[in-house]
Amino acid sequence: MSNKKILIVDDDPDVRHGMHVRLKANHYDTFFAADALTSMTEARKHEPDLIILDLGLPAGDGFVVMERLKAFASLAVIPVIVVSARDVRANRERALKAGAKAFLQKPVDDAELLAVIRQALGEPAQREEPEVYDLGSI
């Protein structure tokens, strides 16, 4: 079975790099875009199985990207997971309404990100979710 393809849209090159390493280790193929425009061309070129989307982007934010994805039948079905540093209260509801499968707050917990990816891709959840020492998210 070939690997699932994930498009990572984030304007921070270090964040893209970090996600790439983590996703590659979990047998996903990754593609990248750093702004709203490129994210559309990359999405059309690769037709990924999933998109990880930052909200604050140059040339139109993540909401604009979600809006544009809906305009293409082949892209509208791709699950989107929003990973953003923006305020949860102001943006989560809006992101979910715009069609995102989940909203994760940066700095994101890799275990949570992987679990949400598996859920969005309809893959079986890992039997044991690691209990992560995590003062921040509580």
Add this chain to the structure above:
Amino acid sequence: MKEKALQVLLVEDNAGDARLLREMFSKERPDSFELTHLLRMSEAEIHLAKGEVDIVLLDMGLPDGHGLDTVRRAHAVAPGVPMIVLTGLDDEALAAEAMKEGAQDYLIKGQIENRALPRALRHAIERHRMQTETDLIRTHAMQFKDEFLSHVSHELRSPLTAVRQFVTILLDSLAGELNLEQREYLEIVLRNVNQLRSMINDLFEVTGVQAGKLSIELQCTSVSDAIAYTVSTLQGTAKVKGITLSSDIECRLPSVCADPTRVRQILLILVDNAIKFTPANGAVNVQARVLEENPNLLVLEVSDSGCGISPDMTERIFERLFQASDPALAGRKGLGLGLYICKELVTRQGGQICAKSAPGRGAVFSVTLPVFSLPNLIGPAFRKERRAEGPITLVVTEIRSRTGWLSNEVRTEQSHGVRDILQRCLYSDVDVLLPKMGSAGASELFFIVAITDGIGGKAITKRIREQLDDCEHFQQAGLTLSTSYRSLEAIKRNASESMETFLEKVANKIQELMNEEISSRMVRNEQ
């Protein structure tokens, strides 16, 4: 420059008083004031609503309005218009009350000196203008602060994301095996990253506190679990400082009605603080017991052998941005938000927090939380309803995920939404929406106890379904919702039985029914 005449509205039913006031105005330049005189409050309301009045002179005894009521009504129609109330000689106390309600000034009839009236009007208008301006500046400042916090936290979170990602990548050996020393150092980095992250979250939590937007989901919560979690989470930190961290939990400790993540958050803040202020070789202890004086309350105590708090500070430490005056004691400073957030969390869950200490002899932080009790929850409804011994209906609403997995994220987010909807669907004022009583695998369950007959159950479920169907949001999030109900046979109350014993009996029956619902779903979800 010629100024526009001030539009004065005089509301006064006494012809003599009105004439006196008119005369005072007549001595002014004719183009400086324009007086409209009305006799009734109802007329005044209509006139004020037009928005042309600069100031109101209001008598507090009108045929269709009296006392503070007139002030409130005028204020309600025209909140931006300054007001001076007119009172009799014996009404000065009432006039003072009127000022609290928003009146700018009061004048005592028969004691208004010549020419004092126009001056009073001008002053009132000026004072009102200054007050409005101050309010506006304050609002802008608050807005700016919120935007600033949001911006700062955004900008801090982005680089922290990359740091955390790569540290965990290294720790998970994705870039090769680590030796013990390397691992130890990276764990220190991660600990500090998490500390930074929680500080940034604190910044946000505080804006939430001030806006009254803390999310809290009450449920049956085990305090022992929260203590065990806290102790194991912070054991490492304590060990590094050479501090003994222990806990004493009374056996058969009842659960509390609280949000488990919030209880953990409270304990983490308190224990973390205790460790911070306790020198090496000291001890920090967490205790939990039922309060002797009030068995409906459970008390959590975090005590330390640290530097203590001077008596005049035991209240102030819960203030926002409070910091220990001697930073050497605290080691690294925090933001001074922890205890403030802690206090908010405790009070929002119906508890209280206080600190007791003597300098140099350690400190004890006590938190009370209400004991979870089903009889207490349903009690008021049963006491209210005359037909309390009639049949009871248990309504169950279930959120399920299509993929068979619910992330914590989705759980908390959606359950608030569903809870709001259910609250609106309650059939009568004696129906009780229970706090979270359990979940079954990939589903979240909500229970309503309705003290009505089966028809009531049918009506509620119908209403809930209609409301939920209208919510596209849940479908978009890949969730399905279902609602069902079960009727419980009437439980007879013996003549000799106390209300408490009866409630206990009913609660047991309801609990039994809920357990059946939960376990039947567990079986189904596992298949």
